[in-house]
Amino acid sequence: MLWEAFKLALLSVRRNVLRSILTLLGIVIGVGAVIAMVTIGNGTTQRVTEDLSKLGSNLLIVQPGRNTFGPGGAGQENRSFDDRTLAKLRAELTGVRAIAPSATRAATLIYGALNFATTVTGTDSEFFAAQDWSFAQGRPFTDGEVKSGSAVCIIGKSVEDALFTPDSGLGKRMRVGTISCDVIGVLASKGQGAFGNDQDNTVVMPLRTYQRRLAGNTRIPTIYISAATAEDIPAVTASTEQILREVRRVGPDKDDTFTVRDMSQIISTMTSTSTLLTGLLSAVAGVSLLVGGIGIMNIMLVSVTERTREIGIRLAIGALERQVLTQFLVEALVLALLGGVIGIMLGLALAGAAGYFLAIPFAPSLSIIVLAFLFSGAIGLGFGFFPARRAARLDPIEALRHE
Amino acid sequence: MTKLQPFIAFEKVQKIYGEGAGRVKALAGVDLAIERGEFLAIMGPSGSGKSTAMNILGCLDKPTAGRYLFGGADVTALSRDQRALLRRNFLGFVFQGYNLLARTTAVENIELPLVYRGTPRHERHERAIEALRLVGLEGREHHTPAQLSGGQQQRVAIARAIVTDPLVLLADEPTGNLDTARSHEIMELLTRLNDERGLTIIMVTHEPDMAAFAHRTIRFLDGHIESEHRREAA
Ligand SMILES: Nc1ncnc2c1ncn2[C@@H]1O[C@H](COP(=O)(O)OP(=O)(O)O)[C@@H](O)[C@H]1O
Ligand SMILES: [Mg+2]
Numbered sequence: 001m002l003w004e005a006f007k008l009a010l011l012s013v014r015r016n017v018l019r020s021i022l023t024l025l026g027i028v029i030g031v032g033a034v035i036a037m038v039t040i041g042n043g044t045t046q047r048v049t050e051d052l053s054k055l056g057s058n059l060l061i062v063q064p065g066r067n068t069f070g071p072g073g074a075g076q077e078n079r080s081f082d083d084r085t086l087a088k089l090r091a092e093l094t095g096v097r098a099i100a101p102s103a104t105r106a107a108t109l110i111y112g113a114l115n116f117a118t119t120v121t122g123t124d125s126e127f128f129a130a131q132d133w134s135f136a137q138g139r140p141f142t143d144g145e146v147k148s149g150s151a152v153c154i155i156g157k158s159v160e161d162a163l164f165t166p167d168s169g170l171g172k173r174m175r176v177g178t179i180s181c182d183v184i185g186v187l188a189s190k191g192q193g194a195f196g197n198d199q200d201n202t203v204v205m206p207l208r209t210y211q212r213r214l215a216g217n218t219r220i221p222t223i224y225i226s227a228a229t230a231e232d233i234p235a236v237t238a239s240t241e242q243i244l245r246e247v248r249r250v251g252p253d254k255d256d257t258f259t260v261r262d263m264s265q266i267i268s269t270m271t272s273t274s275t276l277l278t279g280l281l282s283a284v285a286g287v288s289l290l291v292g293g294i295g296i297m298n299i300m301l302v303s304v305t306e307r308t309r310e311i312g313i314r315l316a317i318g319a320l321e322r323q324v325l326t327q328f329l330v331e332a333l334v335l336a337l338l339g340g341v342i343g344i345m346l347g348l349a350l351a352g353a354a355g356y357f358l359a360i361p362f363a364p365s366l367s368i369i370v371l372a373f374l375f376s377g378a379i380g381l382g383f384g385f386f387p388a389r390r391a392a393r394l395d396p397i398e399a400l401r402h403e
Numbered sequence: 404m405t406k407l408q409p410f411i412a413f414e415k416v417q418k419i420y421g422e423g424a425g426r427v428k429a430l431a432g433v434d435l436a437i438e439r440g441e442f443l444a445i446m447g448p449s450g451s452g453k454s455t456a457m458n459i460l461g462c463l464d465k466p467t468a469g470r471y472l473f474g475g476a477d478v479t480a481l482s483r484d485q486r487a488l489l490r491r492n493f494l495g496f497v498f499q500g501y502n503l504l505a506r507t508t509a510v511e512n513i514e515l516p517l518v519y520r521g522t523p524r525h526e527r528h529e530r531a532i533e534a535l536r537l538v539g540l541e542g543r544e545h546h547t548p549a550q551l552s553g554g555q556q557q558r559v560a561i562a563r564a565i566v567t568d569p570l571v572l573l574a575d576e577p578t579g580n581l582d583t584a585r586s587h588e589i590m591e592l593l594t595r596l597n598d599e600r601g602l603t604i605i606m607v608t609h610e611p612d613m614a615a616f617a618h619r620t621i622r623f624l625d626g627h628i629e630s631e632h633r634r635e636a637a
Binding site for chain 2: 397
């Protein structure tokens, strides 16, 4: 009987292909949106995770101020770090691979007739270890260059491509903002960063050079600490916090005046923003699904009216209420599942296309696909019930008289 | 007259439609007894209550008052599904307008009552083919109603009605849409089913020619049985 109902349902869908497809649009769009969203979301998370880990392994980012990205507000509380802080960290921290100060600003590079906008970072040689940079050409700074603040710099691949093509940038002298400096190294390419930024568009110079000749101060806004292993992260975080409280004279009952973040925190922050977005889009998808469900209810009611005579015949020759109910429920179910399947395929295709253009990995989630399939079935049953019951309760005599 | 329990009996059956000013007494206390194996014709002017009586006989409707006994059992108070089971197991219907499912082949139409009985597919098909042969339509298994003439469609409808081996066949103006020659063929088929299978047949007709095939003819007028006529044994 169920099989018969299923066959009949397919037949009925086939007889009204265009109508069925139009009816299913709501479910197709709803399911498609959910699937596309979740798949793209998964891909983005994967991508962000990969990219952030490219920034450096087991990396801790130490910044003044509390729980903020970027520099905090003005005032004593949020003042930058200084050489003393860095020295103390270097002297006392254990279980670390590298500790690097970092100060950055935008600057324009000029070489010959060409100019190029980039970001300049002032730091020292440990920076390259902390952020997992390797050298395509040349060398890192010597201790001497760092101490004396020499006018030397190391450039990223994009900078080399923009200013020095087809030559190598190594050994050239270019202007960085108001100073000129010699290129002593070229970094190997890292590609796009977590925020869609070009990580290779960068110039690195000794911190002292940066402070004296570009910034005009001795601040260190950020310190990168690379823990030796992932297991060291909690201990390193704890000792860093303790040392900083000491150096910055934070009273025992006061909050930290700095923030130590590791990548997993940053990843979860980014994922939580995308959870918010997902929630919003889910609401849109929910509305589409509701519209889809009402569409199914509507078309089933139309179908029941159109087929009143047929229903009368079935009832007259001995179909039970339950059997007629089943027939129409199965039909609504088949319709909705069809919409679900089309929606799933559409959503995956959309996510695939988006992934291709946004360079995001294609990361479909089987559980969401199964869930979407089951959910569209539930919509079919839910919204198909009322029309099916109406069919089942028809009076056979009146149904037979129906034109 | 022996007081044997009749096969089918109406006891003062009333059917009233509507209320107040729109109240219509379609059946006004009808007494009727039908024997097993009988071929009964019901005649009467339009609106005299023939279809109403057929609907109650066919367990499609309930009387407003009175009792309807089927095989000695009172079926007046049965529920919708119980009446559906009764129809499914003991009754077959033939309508004036054939009432076949469109775009569905002859065999599939005939199989339909068996589908609802849960008869296995293979047996269903065999019985449908057999019924089709019985009504003289072998070779038309896969024709849809649109590809069949009126007489052929009515034969398919009769095959569908008898495929379940019912006790009673109810036919409301089965030849109403057919020409004389086709009508006679249908009547000959019904007579044969009545003779050979002992099928009880209750048929509504307007045409005395068709009623002449029946053992007995009753005539309705304004919800009463106005007259009754028994054909002399040939
Ligand atoms: N569903 C109904 N509602 C109201 N009146 C009805 C209904 N069915 C039949 N009637 C009335 O009952 C009477 C008998 O109808 P019916 O049994 O169909 O007559 P016949 O079949 O002999 O032409 C008629 O007056 C008809 O108008
Ligand atoms: Mg009538």
